[in-house]
Amino acid sequence: MRHGMKRLLIAAAMSGVAALAQAQTVKVGVVLTYTGVGAEFGQQITRGMDTFMKLHPDAFGSCKVELIKRDSKNPGGAEAKTAVQELITQDKVDMLTGFVFSPNAITTASLATAGKKPMIIMNAGTAWITNLSPMIARVSFSMWQSGYTMGQVAAKQLGAKTAVVGYTDYPPGKDELAAFKAGFESAGGKVIDAIPMGGPGKVPDFTPFFQRAKDKKPDVFFVFVPAGDHAVGVVKTYGALGMRAAGIKLIGPGDITQDNKLQAMGKDGVGLITVHHYNADLDNPENKRFVAAWKKEYGADSTPDFMAVQGYDGMAAIAHVAKTLNCKIDPGKAMAALKGWKFDSPRGPIMIDPDTRDIVMNEYLSELVEKDGKLYQKNLATTMAVKDKCKELGVGKCK
Numbered sequence: 001m002r003h004g005m006k007r008l009l010i011a012a013a014m015s016g017v018a019a020l021a022q023a024q025t026v027k028v029g030v031v032l033t034y035t036g037v038g039a040e041f042g043q044q045i046t047r048g049m050d051t052f053m054k055l056h057p058d059a060f061g062s063c064k065v066e067l068i069k070r071d072s073k074n075p076g077g078a079e080a081k082t083a084v085q086e087l088i089t090q091d092k093v094d095m096l097t098g099f100v101f102s103p104n105a106i107t108t109a110s111l112a113t114a115g116k117k118p119m120i121i122m123n124a125g126t127a128w129i130t131n132l133s134p135m136i137a138r139v140s141f142s143m144w145q146s147g148y149t150m151g152q153v154a155a156k157q158l159g160a161k162t163a164v165v166g167y168t169d170y171p172p173g174k175d176e177l178a179a180f181k182a183g184f185e186s187a188g189g190k191v192i193d194a195i196p197m198g199g200p201g202k203v204p205d206f207t208p209f210f211q212r213a214k215d216k217k218p219d220v221f222f223v224f225v226p227a228g229d230h231a232v233g234v235v236k237t238y239g240a241l242g243m244r245a246a247g248i249k250l251i252g253p254g255d256i257t258q259d260n261k262l263q264a265m266g267k268d269g270v271g272l273i274t275v276h277h278y279n280a281d282l283d284n285p286e287n288k289r290f291v292a293a294w295k296k297e298y299g300a301d302s303t304p305d306f307m308a309v310q311g312y313d314g315m316a317a318i319a320h321v322a323k324t325l326n327c328k329i330d331p332g333k334a335m336a337a338l339k340g341w342k343f344d345s346p347r348g349p350i351m352i353d354p355d356t357r358d359i360v361m362n363e364y365l366s367e368l369v370e371k372d373g374k375l376y377q378k379n380l381a382t383t384m385a386v387k388d389k390c391k392e393l394g395v396g397k398c399k
Contacts, residue, residue, distance in 0.1 A: 024327035025064045028318060029087030029117075031080055031098040031108070034071040037201050040228055041100045041307050042071075044260070045122050048304065048311025051293055052319075059319035063327035068093060072100065075170070075200045077107035084108040088115040094329035095120065095321070097314055100307075101200065102126035102171045109133040116331040118321065118338070122314040123307055126171040127179075127390035128397035130357045135331065137338045137357040139317050139350070140310040141277055142388040143175035143224075144395075146253035149363045149383050150222065150275040151183020154251060157365070157381070158273065160184075160219035162192050166209050167224045169196035176224035176253060178395065184222075192216055200226045206237040213248070214241055220249045227258040227305070232265060239268030254279060257368055259305040262375040265368075269375055272368040277361050277386075278306040278347040279377040287346035306347075313345050317352070349385075358388045 030049075032042035049067075052059070068091050070083035080099070087093045088111060096112060096119040099105040105124035109132035112119040121129065121138040130136050154160045163184055167173035173196070181191045193216050198204035213221050221243065223234050238250050254276020262269065280291055280303050290312065294304045317338060321329065324337045339354035348362040365381040390398035 024062065025066050026060075026095070026318075026322045026327055026329060027066045027068060027091065027093045029084070029091060029093035029096045030067050030069045031072050031083050031087070031096065031104065032069065033073065033075075033100045034069070036074050038075065038100050038228075040260075041123065044305055044307040045098065045100070045311035045314075047294070047298060048308035049315045051290065051297065051304075051308070052312040052315040054297070055289070055293055056316070056319065059316065059323065061323040061327075063322040065318070065322065072098075072104045075101035075103050077103040080104035081107045081111065084111045088117055093117065095318060095334070097318065098122055099124045102129065105129050105136075106132065106171070109136060112136060118329070118331055118334040120314050120317055120338075122310045124172075125175070127175050127388055127395075131397065135335065137317070137335065137352055139313045139352070139359055141306075141361075142358055142390060143172050143253070144179040144388050144390040145277065145361070145363055145386045146275050147176045147179025147224070148183035148389040149386060150251060150253060151180040151185070151189070152187050153275060153365055154220050154222070155184050155187035155189040158220065158249065158251070160189055160249070162190055162218045163220045163222055164193045164195065164213040164216050164218040165191055165222045165224075166195045166197050166206075166213060168198060168200050168226060168230065170200050172226075173224050175390070179389065180222050182389070182393070182395070192218060197225065200230075203229050203233050206233055207241070210237045210241050210243065214243050214246060217246070218248060220251050223250065223252045223256055225256060227255045227307070228261065231256040231258055232261055235265040235269045235272065244271065249273065254306055254366070257366070257377060259303045259377075262368070262377075265375060267370065269368045270370050274366050274368075274377075275363050275383075276306060276366070277363055278309045279364065279366055279379070280304055281377045282347065282364065282379065284346070284348060286344055290346040309346050313343060313347075313350060316343050316345070317341060351385075353387060356388060356391050358391065360385055360387050362386065
């Protein structure tokens with residue numbers, strides 16, 4: 001009896017240990033724009049995160065993941081900074097993620113460093129953000145990946161000799177201008193004008209900016225604006241001013257062909273050429289699975305965009321860290337686990353560069369086409385395993 005009782009006590013103890021292991025919680029602070037001008041972006045990223053968890057229920061192993069969400073509200077940075085301070089000091093989170101707008105990531109980078117909290121960026125694309133803290137890794141993009149590649153493509157494949165650049169006047173827009181100019185001019189082209197076109201908040205009247213570009217008579221007009229209503233405004237203005245008939249081709253990063261805004265662009269969008277790391281029409285098994293799951297959950301007329309896939313991949317990175325570290329998030333070990341991490345994403349193969357902590361991924365050249373009354377992104381070519389060119393070239397704050 002005594003030995004039997006001892007076995008029962010050992011079994012009970014082991015059961016208790018297993019229960020404790022299963023109950024180990026990883027607390028993740030999620031800072032996204034849930035209200036205001038970027039609310040739709042926050043929704044897309046959140047749905048991408050949720051879709052990953054539904055398609056990969058075992059990805060976290062025995063870890064329980066608690067997502068503590070905070071609204072960064074606007075691109076200014078102040079609200080995001082307050083949110084991160086509260087997540088670190090009050091909620092005692094293990095990791096941080098989200099960050100739609102670059103100013104929100106920029107103003108909070110020092111908090112991640114001081115608090116020793118791994119910070120996985122799911123959108124903010126200003127190239128030098130990852131240089132601001134050793135605690136930052138990015139699963140989204142650098143503006144230079146699309147901008148530099150598009151510059152090369154415009155000169156080499158589209159045969160453009162001259163270009164005008166129109167850009168939203170904040171850090172990502174300035175990055176995109178510098179990236180396109182570097183890529184285009186290194187391939188023999190010439191940027192003959194650069195036009196700042198308002199900020200990332202309210203959508204401006206693009207007419208005077210586009211008229212200025214039209215008057216310059218470039219071969220291509222390269223435009224960067226935040227995805228969403230800004231992008232629809234760009235395409236509508238391009239059509240209204242008859243720029244295509246004037247022989248000016250509209251090109252840009254995929255921010256201006258956001259998948260869930262395509263149908264609102266109408267015929268004015270047909271022929272638009274972009275370079276980006278994702279669109280919902282990519283033909284690969286992981287993307288087909290992702291899009292099917294998305295439409296099943298959110299409706300046949302709902303479409304995931306590049307922000308959605310970034311939320312999906314961000315959760316994959318968090319799951320990798322949590323499972324690798326057996327639910328106990330040590331900051332140094334977490335960042336070590338992220339360096340060199342590879343994943344088969346709906347956008348194609350991705351990796352976190354162990355040197356820069358930035359993403360390495362494919363960039364896709366696409367043309368907007370109409371088929372059966374709907375707009376689609378026809379993928380024309382792929383540039384494989386693109387790194388952040390800003391850091392590779394050591395430009396400005398990327399040094």
